[in-house]
Amino acid sequence: MQHSNIFDYKKYRYFKLAVVMILLAFAAFLVFEPAVGHYGGSWLGYTLGTISAALVFWMAWYGIRKRRYRSSGTTQAWLSAHIYLGTALTFIATFHSGFNYGLNIHTVTYGLLLIVVVSGFFGNYAYMIYPRLMTENMGEDNLDGLLLRIAESDKMARQIALVMPDDINNTVMRACRETSIGIGLLEQLRGFQPDCPTAMAVEELTMLGQDLPADQRKLYRDLYSIMVRRESLVKRARQDLMYRARMGFWLYFHVPFAIALLMAMIAHVLAVFFYW
Amino acid sequence: MINCLLIKISHSTRGVLSRNYRTLTSEEISLGRGAECTIHLLDPRLAMHHAVIKRLDDGQLYLVAINGELAVDGVVQQHIELSHGKLISIGPYQLKVEPAPPDVDIAVSLLLLQRLPDDFQDLKLRTHEPLRGASSFKRRIALWMAAFIALVFIALPLAQNLIPSLNKTMAQLPLGFDRVWSPGHVSNAHLHFGSQCFNCHEKLTQQVKDQACVKCHQNTAAHIADPALQKRVFNSSGRLSDGMRCAECHREHKAPHPLAKQDNNNCVNCHADIKAVDAKSTLADVKDFDRSHPEFKLSFIREHHDQLGKTSLERIPQTNKTRLVEHSGLKFPHSQHVGLVQGPNGVMDIRELSCSNCHQGEGKEMRIQPIDFKRDCQLCHANQLQLGLGKQSFSVPHGDEETVMNALKVKAPKDQARYANSLKENGCAYCHEIQASHKDSSAPWRVKKVRISQDWFSKAQFNHASHRTQKCVACHQVEQSESSADVAMPDRKTCLRCHSGNSPKPKRIASSCMSCHAFHNAHLAQPK
Numbered sequence: 092m093q094h095s096n097i098f099d100y101k102k103y104r105y106f107k108l109a110v111v112m113i114l115l116a117f118a119a120f121l122v123f124e125p126a127v128g129h130y131g132g133s134w135l136g137y138t139l140g141t142i143s144a145a146l147v148f149w150m151a152w153y154g155i156r157k158r159r160y161r162s163s164g165t166t167q168a169w170l171s172a173h174i175y176l177g178t179a180l181t182f183i184a185t186f187h188s189g190f191n192y193g194l195n196i197h198t199v200t201y202g203l204l205l206i207v208v209v210s211g212f213f214g215n216y217a218y219m220i221y222p223r224l225m226t227e228n229m230g231e232d233n234l235d236g237l238l239l240r241i242a243e244s245d246k247m248a249r250q251i252a253l254v255m256p257d258d259i260n261n262t263v264m265r266a267c268r269e270t271s272i273g274i275g276l277l278e279q280l281r282g283f284q285p286d287c288p289t290a291m292a293v294e295e296l297t298m299l300g301q302d303l304p305a306d307q308r309k310l311y312r313d314l315y316s317i318m319v320r321r322e323s324l325v326k327r328a329r330q331d332l333m334y335r336a337r338m339g340f341w342l343y344f345h346v347p348f349a350i351a352l353l354m355a356m357i358a359h360v361l362a363v364f365f366y367w
Numbered sequence: 368m369i370n371c372l373l374i375k376i377s378h379s380t381r382g383v384l385s386r387n388y389r390t391l392t393s394e395e396i397s398l399g400r401g402a403e404c405t406i407h408l409l410d411p412r413l414a415m416h417h418a419v420i421k422r423l424d425d426g427q428l429y430l431v432a433i434n435g436e437l438a439v440d441g442v443v444q445q446h447i448e449l450s451h452g453k454l455i456s457i458g459p460y461q462l463k464v465e466p467a468p469p470d471v472d473i474a475v476s477l478l479l480l481q482r483l484p485d486d487f488q489d490l491k492l493r494t495h496e497p498l499r500g501a502s503s504f505k506r507r508i509a510l511w512m513a514a515f516i517a518l519v520f521i522a523l524p525l526a527q528n529l530i531p532s533l534n535k536t537m538a539q540l541p542l543g544f545d546r547v548w549s550p551g552h553v554s555n556a557h558l559h560f561g562s563q564c565f566n567c568h569e570k571l572t573q574q575v576k577d578q579a580c581v582k583c584h585q586n587t588a589a590h591i592a593d594p595a596l597q598k599r600v601f602n603s604s605g606r607l608s609d610g611m612r613c614a615e616c617h618r619e620h621k622a623p624h625p626l627a628k629q630d631n632n633n634c635v636n637c638h639a640d641i642k643a644v645d646a647k648s649t650l651a652d653v654k655d656f657d658r659s660h661p662e663f664k665l666s667f668i669r670e671h672h673d674q675l676g677k678t679s680l681e682r683i684p685q686t687n688k689t690r691l692v693e694h695s696g697l698k699f700p701h702s703q704h705v706g707l708v709q710g711p712n713g714v715m716d717i718r719e720l721s722c723s724n725c726h727q728g729e730g731k732e733m734r735i736q737p738i739d740f741k742r743d744c745q746l747c748h749a750n751q752l753q754l755g756l757g758k759q760s761f762s763v764p765h766g767d768e769e770t771v772m773n774a775l776k777v778k779a780p781k782d783q784a785r786y787a788n789s790l791k792e793n794g795c796a797y798c799h800e801i802q803a804s805h806k807d808s809s810a811p812w813r814v815k816k817v818r819i820s821q822d823w824f825s826k827a828q829f830n831h832a833s834h835r836t837q838k839c840v841a842c843h844q845v846e847q848s849e850s851s852a853d854v855a856m857p858d859r860k861t862c863l864r865c866h867s868g869n870s871p872k873p874k875r876i877a878s879s880c881m882s883c884h885a886f887h888n889a890h891l892a893q894p895k
Binding site for chain 2: 191196246253275336339340342343362367
């Protein structure tokens with residue numbers, strides 16, 4: 092039986108709460124429409140805005156809460172609420188805006204909120220999908236184990252290549268010395284390297300092995316299979332790095348934009364009361 | 368033959384250098400990874416046949432590259448003369464020409480300078496942790512963004528407000544820093560100064576005051592013509608402030624919505640319970656046109672019998688049918704003026720008349736023009752002004768009785784009395800009511816002054832243009848009317864066939880107070 096996770100925590104307690112909040116806000120939005128159309132400064136607008144602001148602060152508090160071991164409630168409960176109420180917050184803030192957008196601090200605040208929420212959704216997706224893929228990719232191994240096996244195959248490949256012609260030796264040498272795993276953010280996020288030296292070496296070896304003397308054929312076959320195995324090991328290592336990078340990358344947006352959102356929200360509220 | 372002393376220098380595990388001497392004798396001394404080489408160096412960084420030591424034509428010993436690279440001080444060379452003390456890089460090895468003992472041609476030492484690195488450690492160096500330095504990056508980005516927002520959206524607009532000299536400078540520009548605080552579009556009429564907030568928002572944290580509006584709207588009259596009512600409505604509306612601000616009803620930053628509030632709440636606030644505002648008011652309470660609105664009152668022009676020529680408006684509810692009698696002074700049966708009617712030129716002259724033959728709309732709102740004899744009646748009723756028979760016939764002008772009598776005096780001085788009588792019986796009296804003449808008048812009788820009510824709903828505005836898709840008779844049922852005393856104005860029920868109150872109903876359009884009424888006859892008052 093599957094354990095309960097952050098999504099169905101306590102039989103979807105926070106999901107239900109979020110749905111009720113969205114429906115209430117939507118009903119109020121439909122029923123109470125000011126003559127000049129919906130806007131943030133009507134009494135309904137102020138109410139929805141205050142709820143949104145409180146929710147934003149509460150969401151931000153999660154960032155502090157999850158780093159503390161001694162506090163009320165399980166982290167699982169908090170995260171479940173964070174996800175569902177964050178979704179509800181998006182709807183409430185949208186009703187608060189009354190769909191009025193322009194080049195001003197108010198829309199900037201709304202845009203930042205959307206960035207934070209959308210990046211949060213990607214985080215959800217990552218945590219739903221990638222852990223399983225990581226296990227599928229790595230099995231019992233870990234990254235260091237993979238690297239150790241790659242190093243071992245390097246040693247064996249070089250040993251064989253020592254007695255092979257120069258071009259084969261050079262190809263193997265280059266593959267061993269130049270293959271890198273996850274250098275740079277882009278490589279980490281896409282999980283493959285278009286001009287990977289190992290993959291190129293395997294390709295070159297296929298060509299180079301064609302006119303070898305008979306006594307080297309067996310050695311060549313051994314070398315080739317070692318390099319092919321090496322290639323798959325490198326691929327798996329890259330995949331592993333990709334999953335881990337993608338699982339953390341959304342936080343590059345979620346966290347800094349959340350901080351920016353807090354500042355923008357302060358500016359948004361100040362602006363409203365500075366110029367009545 | 369070359370006699371070569373090879374000194375292999377190697378590091379022991381303790382780091383002590385040990386030298387291993389060997390003498391090689393060969394025609395050429397080859398050097399490389401291959402097993403067949405004289406100097407066999409097992410290192411993948413060397414070529415199978417890397418280089419060879421041989422005597423060239425000049426009789427000197429040279430190191431000549433075959434498949435590998437040789438370098439002296441980092442410069443790649445093909446042949447290198449092996450002179451005493453020379454240092455040559457061969458892949459990871461360093462070859463040094465040592466002082467040769469007398470029995471050999473040359474002595475060289477080989478030292479492995481760059482060991483093959485540990486594969487695992489080497490690979491680890493080329494494997495990066497996912498998202499290295501993420502937390503410091505996130506912290507920096509967060510701080511920069513927060514600082515940027517604080518600067519652009521708080522500090523600069525505030526600075527403009529707090530530093531007068533900065534405000535003065537910014538006033539020259541099309542936009543101020545505080546433009547970013549604008550919550551919505553400024554209405555079209557205010558756009559030309561609306562991008563500079565201080566034009567209306569004079570003081571920080573203070574709501575826009577009326578004096579900001581009055582800077583431009585100096586000549587705006589009181590909104591309610593009755594000064595007492597004006598004071599009651601605007602100055603003590605039960606709010607905390609001592610008076611209502613313009614901006615409470617004229618909401619800016621809501622374009623494209625109109626600047627003035629159009630919603631019923633404003634009206635209903637007072638009119639739902641009008642006695643609470645004005646105990647002496649005779650108005651009925653109104654909340655909604657459909658559910659709570661009094662029946663219409665029609666405005667009649669009434670003549671004062673004691674004061675000659677003086678009139679006043681009397682408003683009579685449509686429910687009071689017995690009093691709905693029009694005293695226009697005309698004898699006009701609508702029933703005889705609709706559809707196919709007899710023309711003036713004999714039995715064969717049949718004409719078709721419709722409402723618009725006489726009632727003509729004018730202007731954008733198609734306001735119905737007053738009936739005019741020349742335009743609307745003369746075409747058929749010229750005969751009524753003709754007197755005499757055959758060649759002696761003549762006509763009198765359409766005008767007051769004095770003018771007609773004067774014309775008679777000129778055209779038929781002998782038969783003046785007869786013709787005057789004829790006009791009294793048939794000519795003028797065909798359409799007009801005839802009354803006894805005033806004491807000081809020379810005319811024997813007079814025509815009653817025509818007073819056709821022009822504005823039946825004097826407290827509302829009706830736009831014929833927006834109802835042009837309807838037939839006239841849908842609201843004005845005049846086809847059966849035999850007398851000009853009949854009133855054919857639609858009542859509230861007729862309106863409710865197509866209109867509803869504040870909210871729309873099936874097949875009925877929502878109609879607010881402002882759909883028919885203007886705000887307290889705004890602009891009718893005199894400017895102060």
